[in-house]
Amino acid sequence: MEKVKVLRKYPPKRDNILLILHELQRLNPNNYLTEDDLRLVSQYLSLPISEVVGVATFYSLFSLKPRGKYLLRVCKSPACHLEGAVSLLQEIKNYLGIEEGDTTDDGMFTLETSECLGHCAEAPAMMVNDEVFTKLSEESVREIIDRLRRS
Ligand code: FES
Structure with a gap:
């Protein structure tokens, strides 16, 4: 699974959250982070889901809804x-x-x-x-x- 490959590229440290989110978003043809992506990052980095959502919504680079190509x-x-x-x-x-x-x-x-x-x-x-x-x-x-x- 491509998403798991992305995660394994980075040690499970909070410092890597932006890089991981960025790569996961790029994998999605609709250019956004799904709930599944956020859950995956939360589990991998052992962070509360609310913290992952907080990061994903703070940076305008990320979107939680589908976007154009x-x-x-x-x-x-x-x-x-x-x-x-x-x-x-x-x-x-x-x-x-x-x-x-x-x-x-x-x-x-x-x-x-x-x-x-x-x-x-x-x-x-x-x-x-x-x-x-x-x-x-x-x-x-x-x-x-x-x-x-x-x-
Ligand atoms: S103001 Fe710096 S690139 Fe637009």
Whole structure:
């Protein structure tokens, strides 16, 4: 079982909780942590389930509900805000026909916002799964979305 393999990669110490949760989430084609995942981590690390849920809900990286194949996270921190992140976000909402936090009906895209992605000098920035895109424009985000749709 793939999940057990993930657990065995890490010693059962609380310090490894983020790495384990991250890997388990990546295993899920719908990009989220299931109740089963949380229970598994709780047992493996000998932590109360409430603590595991607390960690999983504290970090915006994790989700407890199904998400799209591609998770678009538009940075809304100051540098990106000043460089047009609000209109960029609006353009993506219009283009995909969804609101922030929603997933497209075809299960391809989930739209979220994030704090600084560490690319302030190249603002505005957006992360798609593990890849960061920078110096975005309304046109370039449409191109990125089109490319992902075709992939
Ligand atoms: S403020 Fe957006 S990447 Fe830093």
